[in-house]
Amino acid sequence: MGKILVTGGAGYIGAHTVKRLVQSGHEVVVLDNLSTGHRDFARFADFVLGDVRDPVILDSLFASRAIDAVIHFAAASQVGESVRDPLFYYQNNVSGALALLGAMRKHMVNTLVFSSSCAVYGPPFDGLLTEDHPIAPLSPYAATKNMIERILEDMARASGLKYVALRYFNAAGADTDAEVGERHLPETHLIPLVLQTALGQRERLEIFGDDYPTPDGTAIRDYVHVLDLADAHISALNYLQKGGAPRAFNLGNGQGLSVLQIINAAREVTGQPIPVHMAPRRAGDSTRLVGDATLARQTLGWAPNHADIHDILATAWAWHQKEAACLPQSPRPAAL
Numbered sequence: 601m602g603k604i605l606v607t608g609g610a611g612y613i614g615a616h617t618v619k620r621l622v623q624s625g626h627e628v629v630v631l632d633n634l635s636t637g638h639r640d641f642a643r644f645a646d647f648v649l650g651d652v653r654d655p656v657i658l659d660s661l662f663a664s665r666a667i668d669a670v671i672h673f674a675a676a677s678q679v680g681e682s683v684r685d686p687l688f689y690y691q692n693n694v695s696g697a698l699a700l701l702g703a704m705r706k707h708m709v710n711t712l713v714f715s716s717s718c719a720v721y722g723p724p725f726d727g728l729l730t731e732d733h734p735i736a737p738l739s740p741y742a743a744t745k746n747m748i749e750r751i752l753e754d755m756a757r758a759s760g761l762k763y764v765a766l767r768y769f770n771a772a773g774a775d776t777d778a779e780v781g782e783r784h785l786p787e788t789h790l791i792p793l794v795l796q797t798a799l800g801q802r803e804r805l806e807i808f809g810d811d812y813p814t815p816d817g818t819a820i821r822d823y824v825h826v827l828d829l830a831d832a833h834i835s836a837l838n839y840l841q842k843g844g845a846p847r848a849f850n851l852g853n854g855q856g857l858s859v860l861q862i863i864n865a866a867r868e869v870t871g872q873p874i875p876v877h878m879a880p881r882r883a884g885d886s887t888r889l890v891g892d893a894t895l896a897r898q899t900l901g902w903a904p905n906h907a908d909i910h911d912i913l914a915t916a917w918a919w920h921q922k923e924a925a926c927l928p929q930s931p932r933p934a935a936l
């Protein structure tokens with residue numbers, strides 16, 4: 601396969617995927633407006649600063665580079681923010697996807713891998729979520745992912761678009777060389793917050809809800825290593841290149857871990873006490889979200905290489921320690 605356009609390639613999952621693509625011999629161009637991404641994360645490939653909603657930038661990008669396929673990560677992705685400002689989410693995520701699809705059609709690029717989310721599923725469920733589970737997005741963010749999936753389905757039917765939508769569970773961990781990692785500002789994801797607490801950057805970690813109907817009362821999620829997600833995008837491109845049928849796939853480890861289990865594993869990995877504080881549940885948080893990725897394993901030939909939570913935490917810990925070492929030190933108090 602020739603050149604691959606990666607939108608959102610300066611973000612967390614995008615940067616890991618770009619590095620993996622380049623390592624496996626692909627030519628990559630990144631388009632990112634750096635709204636939540638970082639310029640230093642995009643250093644592995646040709647970088648274009650721009651907004652995916654901008655048809656002029658898209659037109660010149662497709663006209664000037666021989667792009668064969670697109671991986672579309674670019675999106676705003678905070679559930680709480682989407683509840684407060686749904687219009688921005690529909691504009692950024694849905695209009696962005698529409699502009700991209702329009703440019704792809706104009707320039708006859710027909711292959712797309714799309715970052716979807718397990719957030720499209722509802723209602724709460726105690727078992728493993730398969731791709732057939734009812735779709736019922738609870739937030740505007742999740743609704744944007746579902747709408748884009750619908751658009752892709754319709755375009756596949758009407759014009760033969762070749763696409764794969766990857767429904768990630770919770771991305772976690774970092775590059776094993778600690779060249780890139782998780783740097784969300786503000787940070788809302790559990791593992792970085794736990795590790796920032798281990799580093800003393802936060803006094804304590806808030807646990808939102810210890811009265812869920814789970815063995816220890818805290819919510820359960822499925823954590824999947826970001827490098828395993830990155831590999832899945834390459835598997836998805838290969839699948840489409842071989843004529844695989846357009847469809848959505850779950851990407852998770854199928855292993856549910858509670859907030860307290862994550863904190864205890866992080867205490868083991870970091871050797872730090874990690875003080876916690878119990879807070880009430882947050883509106884909209886599910887009790888349990890754990891995925892069945894059998895379809896991705898069987899159809900894409902994908903298999904996670906870093907399923908152990910200690911491995912996930914160790915790579916994230918190495919990255920966060922490196923990031924902390926680069927932070928400006930607060931001046932020492934003057935000696936009396």
Ligand SMILES: NC(=O)c1ccc[n+]([C@@H]2O[C@H](COP(=O)([O-])OP(=O)(O)OC[C@H]3O[C@@H](n4cnc5c(N)ncnc54)[C@H](O)[C@@H]3O)[C@@H](O)[C@H]2O)c1
Pocket residue numbers: 607608609610611612613614631632633634635636637638650651652653672673674675676677692696715716717718767768769770771772784
């Ligand atoms: N992190 C997770 O656990 C998770 C889970 C499910 C789905 N996802 C999806 O995966 C994708 C990547 O997530 P992430 O955690 O790496 O987020 P991220 O915020 O680190 O990366 C998103 C990137 O897209 C860029 N971007 C956003 N809007 C843009 C626009 N209009 N034009 C150009 N660039 C734009 C941002 O600057 C950023 O670099 C998102 O689509 C997200 O919804 C993430």
